[in-house]
Amino acid sequence: MAGMQYDAGHFSFLEVIKVLHRTAGPAFAKGSLIKTGVTAGKSTDIKEFATLEDFVASAENMGNPIAQFEGKAKHYGNGVFGLPACPFAGSIKTYKSVAGGMPAEYADVTAEMNRTSHVTDHLRVGEGAAVSPFCAVHQPIRSAMGERTKIAGKTMKIYQLGCKSGTGHKGLAAPWIEEAGVETKLVEKILDENMCCYAIRFESGE
Numbered sequence: 001m002a003g004m005q006y007d008a009g010h011f012s013f014l015e016v017i018k019v020l021h022r023t024a025g026p027a028f029a030k031g032s033l034i035k036t037g038v039t040a041g042k043s044t045d046i047k048e049f050a051t052l053e054d055f056v057a058s059a060e061n062m063g064n065p066i067a068q069f070e071g072k073a074k075h076y077g078n079g080v081f082g083l084p085a086c087p088f089a090g091s092i093k094t095y096k097s098v099a100g101g102m103p104a105e106y107a108d109v110t111a112e113m114n115r116t117s118h119v120t121d122h123l124r125v126g127e128g129a130a131v132s133p134f135c136a137v138h139q140p141i142r143s144a145m146g147e148r149t150k151i152a153g154k155t156m157k158i159y160q161l162g163c164k165s166g167t168g169h170k171g172l173a174a175p176w177i178e179e180a181g182v183e184t185k186l187v188e189k190i191l192d193e194n195m196c197c198y199a200i201r202f203e204s205g206e
Contacts, residue, residue, distance in 0.1 A: 014095040017133050018103045026108035033109070033136035034119055040137075041144025048150045052079060052200070055151055065145045070138070074194070079201060080161075080182055082194030088134035092166065109133040114171075124159045129173035131165035142198065154202040161187045161197045 020029035044065040049055040056075045059067035067073070073081040086092075095102065113120070113130035120126040125139035139160045146158035159180040162172040170191050177184055180199040190197045 013091055017109065018105050021105040021109055026112045029109045030112040030136050033133060034140045037137040037140030038144045041141040042148065044145055044148055046148045050152060052151055064149065066142055069141060069145070076190055080186065080199045081197065082190040083196035084194050086134065086195045087138060106133050109136065124157065124176050127173040127175050129160045129163050129171050131163045131169060131171045135163055151202065157201045157203055159199045159201060161199055162191055164191045164195050
């Protein structure tokens with residue numbers, strides 16, 4: 001049977017994470033990934049929608065940057081969303097096909113992503129919701145894109161509530177679940193059928 005061509009970009013990205021860890025440590029690797037995600041998120045166009053319903057509807061035809069990046073998320077009401085598939089699933093599949101498994105260093109980077117820090121507090125990510133190093137890119141991208149999105153004139157704030165790993169482990173961000181005013185049981189239920197759960201709220205005083 002003929003072999004398959006691997007995606008060089010996917011494989012290289014995963015190798016970069018491992019090299020960052022080995023060269024400068026897990027904290028540096030985490031910081032580099034977060035910075036990459038924020039920079040990418042801030043490069044998108046500013047979008048405005050009249051209502052939350054308009055924003056949700058825009059995902060049907062990939063009419064907002066968040067949907068264009070991560071795919072269509074399901075709205076469970078009250079600004080709470082579940083994302084069925086991780087946008088980095090292809091990268092993970094490619095790497096496992098080549099290397100046979102994921103690098104051991106990834107656990108260290110994931111643990112660092114879940115540590116409380118000024119930058120994760122600002123972006124409302126991590127705090128237990130990271131289940132892989134890719135969360136250190138994905139979650140900041142989404143948060144940064146949210147800061148460039150307005151609904152009814154108010155700037156969006158995105159809270160990462162939880163994620164599910166490929167093995168089925170659910171990582172929950174208790175501080176963000178509480179601050180966003182969402183029931184933990186709802187987050188767990190959403191993660192039963194999704195890989196990611198987040199909530200949209202808005203900046204006050206605008």
